[in-house]
Amino acid sequence: MSFAEQERCLSKLSNIPQVAFNSFNKRHDSICLPETRVELLQEIATWADGLDERCIFWLNGLAGTGKSTIARTIARKYYEQRRLGASFFFSRGGGDAGHAGKFFTSIAVQLASKSPSLKQRICEAVADHSDISSQSLCDQWHHLVLGPLSQLNDNPSQSSLVLVVDALDECENELDIRTVVQLLAEAQSLRNLRLRVFMTSRPEIPIRHGFYQIGETGHRDFVLHNISSTVVDHDSSFLARPRRCMNDFRFEGASKHTTSLHAATSIPSSRTSVAMIRFLCLARNSVSVSRCAFRV
Numbered sequence: 001m002s003f004a005e006q007e008r009c010l011s012k013l014s015n016i017p018q019v020a021f022n023s024f025n026k027r028h029d030s031i032c033l034p035e036t037r038v039e040l041l042q043e044i045a046t047w048a049d050g051l052d053e054r055c056i057f058w059l060n061g062l063a064g065t066g067k068s069t070i071a072r073t074i075a076r077k078y079y080e081q082r083r084l085g086a087s088f089f090f091s092r093g094g095g096d097a098g099h100a101g102k103f104f105t106s107i108a109v110q111l112a113s114k115s116p117s118l119k120q121r122i123c124e125a126v127a128d129h130s131d132i133s134s135q136s137l138c139d140q141w142h143h144l145v146l147g148p149l150s151q152l153n154d155n156p157s158q159s160s161l162v163l164v165v166d167a168l169d170e171c172e173n174e175l176d177i178r179t180v181v182q183l184l185a186e187a188q189s190l191r192n193l194r195l196r197v198f199m200t201s202r203p204e205i206p207i208r209h210g211f212y213q214i215g216e217t218g219h220r221d222f223v224l225h226n227i228s229s230t231v232v233d234h235d236s237s238f239l240a241r242p243r244r245c246m247n248d249f250r251f252e253g254a255s256k257h258t259t260s261l262h263a264a265t266s267i268p269s270s271r272t273s274v275a276m277i278r279f280l281c282l283a284r285n286s287v288s289v290s291r292c293a294f295r296v
């Protein structure tokens with residue numbers, strides 16, 4: 001297939017550029033500050049780089065606990081190592097980013113840019129299924145993602161490819177959420193490469209149910225709001241200490257969490273400075289929230 005034919009094929013796929021972790025509209029979204037989340041990031045890297053059979057890592061945590069920040073950090077890391085297959089950041093109320101209708105087609109478009117042979121396989125799939133963008137999630141996954149990946153034979157190092165899916169809870173349809181989880185778990189069947197799916201969400205019941213259905217052999221999980229108070233204190237101290245560090249923060253996202261944090265902590269709003277919010281976002285529950293906040 002010529003380059004022009006490939007481009008024509010890919011243009012048939014519904015793609016949402018703004019869901020990628022490094023899209024222009026996310027340019028102000030920060031990654032983890034140095035020296036924060038060190039152990040967790042190491043644990044994720046060990047899983048992503050290792051031979052664990054479980055192809056999904058589900059990071060779940062309450063609002064504002066730092067899930068998206070960790071997802072961006074992971075995406076950035078593997079992007080720089082040229083091992084990020086795709087990233088999809090769901091966004092409630094964000095148009096197409098708020099549902100799964102273009103989830104697999106967007107992932108396929110991103111994957112196609114990762115290697116010429118993968119691009120070729122994906123384009124062949126589109127040529128064979130010209131109405132794939134309007135087909136079921138199951139068909140899209142099998143034809144556009146799993147199939148092309150399973151045919152790859154130019155991966156001698158058997159290294160892993162990482163998908164980052166953030167804020168599954170912001171995907172609007174509960175059945176779609178469960179379907180997405182179940183389909184992604186099939187990545188375990190790939191033998192020629194290890195596809196690692198790093199997912200985050202709030203611990204909402206339909207999502208917990210979805211992961212329960214795929215079982216412990218299909219995924220591992222980490223509960224962010226149960227993180228030990230020692231770690232929270234350590235991370236908080238890095239956010240607290242040097243003014244130089246504080247200046248590095250980007251505060252745009254903070255207001256989103258203010259209301260729930262006030263509710264959770266009963267700290268008067270006049271005292272809840274942006275810096276406090278930063279602490280609160282890293283704290284595991286209202287007890288450590290209070291401790292962190294009053295140290296500011």
Ligand SMILES: Nc1ncnc2c1ncn2[C@@H]1O[C@H](COP(=O)(O)OP(=O)(O)OP(=O)(O)O)[C@@H](O)[C@H]1O
Nearest residue numbers: 032033036062063064065066067068069253254281
């Ligand atoms: N390790 C960190 N270093 C620096 N800033 C952080 C860190 N963790 C969280 N933050 C900041 O805290 C705020 C909340 O984090 P984030 O948006 O990642 O939470 P979340 O768990 O994804 O929330 P939600 O459930 O609402 O999506 C953000 O403004 C983010 O920049």
Ligand SMILES: [Mg+2]
Nearest residue numbers: 067068069167
């Ligand atoms: Mg988030």
